[in-house]
Amino acid sequence: MQVTLKVYRYNPEKDKKPHYDTFTLEADPTERVLDLMERIKGLQDGTLTFRRSCAHGVCGSDAMRINGVNRLACKTLVQDVGKKITVEPILGLPVIKDMIVDMEPFFENYRSVMPYFVNNDPPPNGERLQSPEERERFDDTTKCILCAACTTSCPSFWANGKYVGPSAIVNAHRFIFDSRDQAAKERLEILAGQFGVYRCRTIFNCTLACPREIQITKAIGEIKEAIATGNLD
Amino acid sequence: MQARRIPKILSFESIMWLFMRISGLAMYVFALTGLTIALIMGARTQMDMGTLLRWTFFPIGTHVTSSDILVLEQWINPFWTIMQYLTIVFATMHGTNGLRMVLEDYMDAGWGVHVLRGLLLIIWLFMLLVAFNLIQTTGAV
Numbered sequence: 588m589q590v591t592l593k594v595y596r597y598n599p600e601k602d603k604k605p606h607y608d609t610f611t612l613e614a615d616p617t618e619r620v621l622d623l624m625e626r627i628k629g630l631q632d633g634t635l636t637f638r639r640s641c642a643h644g645v646c647g648s649d650a651m652r653i654n655g656v657n658r659l660a661c662k663t664l665v666q667d668v669g670k671k672i673t674v675e676p677i678l679g680l681p682v683i684k685d686m687i688v689d690m691e692p693f694f695e696n697y698r699s700v701m702p703y704f705v706n707n708d709p710p711p712n713g714e715r716l717q718s719p720e721e722r723e724r725f726d727d728t729t730k731c732i733l734c735a736a737c738t739t740s741c742p743s744f745w746a747n748g749k750y751v752g753p754s755a756i757v758n759a760h761r762f763i764f765d766s767r768d769q770a771a772k773e774r775l776e777i778l779a780g781q782f783g784v785y786r787c788r789t790i791f792n793c794t795l796a797c798p799r800e801i802q803i804t805k806a807i808g809e810i811k812e813a814i815a816t817g818n819l820d
Numbered sequence: 821m822q823a824r825r826i827p828k829i830l831s832f833e834s835i836m837w838l839f840m841r842i843s844g845l846a847m848y849v850f851a852l853t854g855l856t857i858a859l860i861m862g863a864r865t866q867m868d869m870g871t872l873l874r875w876t877f878f879p880i881g882t883h884v885t886s887s888d889i890l891v892l893e894q895w896i897n898p899f900w901t902i903m904q905y906l907t908i909v910f911a912t913m914h915g916t917n918g919l920r921m922v923l924e925d926y927m928d929a930g931w932g933v934h935v936l937r938g939l940l941l942i943i944w945l946f947m948l949l950v951a952f953n954l955i956q957t958t959g960a961v
Contacts, residue, residue: 772827781833814828819824819826
C-alpha cells in the first residue's frame with residue numbers, strides 16, 4: 588500500500604519556524620511507523636532526525652505524536668494509523684531538531700521525586716526480602732520506560748512545566764509503595780506541594796498515552812490517598 | 821506482613837484539594853435545601869421562577885420581600901442567616917481557590933504569581949465583606 592507521511596521539520600540552523608514535509612512511500616500494513624522513518628532517512632532525506640535505540644518498545648527513545656496521539660513509533664503499525672500519517676514531536680518540551688526534543692526539563696522533574704531506593708538499615712547478608720504480595724503492590728509502576736509519552740500528553744504539564752508530571756509521579760509511586768524503601772514520607776511531602784499530584788485534573792490523557800499500559804491516573808489517586816491517610820499498604 | 825504507615829501529610833495544596841470537593845458537594849446540599857424548603861413554604865404559588873432561583877443560590881431576605889410572600893417569619897430567621905453565611909463562605913472560597921489554581925497552572929513561580937495571589941485574596945475578602953454586610957442589613961424582619 589502507498590502511505591503518505593507528513594513529518595514535522597525544524598532545523599534551528601536553517602529554519603525560522605517549523606514546517607511539514609510530506610513523503611510518499613510503499614509500505615506493508617504490518618510495518619511500523621519507525622520502519623517508514625528509517626526508510627525515509629536512508630533513501631529519501633538523510634537530514635530527517637529522530638531518536639531510536641532498541642526499536643522494540645523497551646528503551647522509550649522514539650516517543651512521538653503520531654496522528655495527534657503520543658505513541659512509540661516502534662510499536663505503532665501502519666495498519667493501526669492508516670495511509671495518511673502525521674508525525675510530530677511530543678508536546679511541552681523544547682524542540683531541538685525535527686522529532687528530537689530537549690528531555691532535560693522532563694528528567695529534572697523526574698529527579699525531583701527521589702526516584703531511587705532509600706534504605707538506611709545495614710545491608711543483610713543476602714537480599715532484602717519481600718513477599719510476592721508486597722512486590723505486587725507496585726508492580727504496575729515498575730514498567731515505566733521514561734519515554735515521556737504520558738507527561739507530554741498532560742495539559743497541566745503543557746501549561747506549566749514545573750508540574751512534576753505523570754511520569755515522575757509513577758516513578759515516585761514505584762518506591763513509595765515498596766515495602767523495603769524508607770523515604771516514602773519525603774517523596775509524599777514533595778508530591779503534596781504546589782507542583783505535585785494536586786495539579787492533576789484526572790483527565791486520563793496519560794493513561795491513554797502510556798505505551799506500557801500503566802494505570803497512571805490510578806497511581807496518582809493512590810498517592811493522593813497515601814498523603815491523606817498515611818497508609819502505604 | 822507489617823502495616824506501613826507514615827503520619828498524614830497536611831499541605832496547603834492537599835487541604836485545598838479536599839476543601840474543593842467538600843465545598844462542591846456542600847453547595848449542592850445548600851442549594852437543594854433552599855429550593856426544597858422554599859417550595860414547601862409556598863414558593864410555588866407566591867414566587868416567580870427568577871426569585872425562586874435567586875433564593876435557592878442565596879437565601880436572603882431581599883429575595884423574599886420582592887416577591888408576593890406576605891408572611892416573612894419563616895423565610896427570615898437565624899436558620900436562613902446561617903445558611904447565607906455558609907453559602908457565601910463556601911461559594912466564594914471555592915471560586916477564589918479555583919481561580920488561584922488556574923493562575924498557578926499558567927504562571928511560573930515568581931513575584932508575579934505572589935502579586936496576583938495577593939490580589940485574589942483581597943478580592944475574596946472584599947466579596948465576603950460586601951456579602952456579610954448585605955446579610956447583616958437584610959437578615960432581620
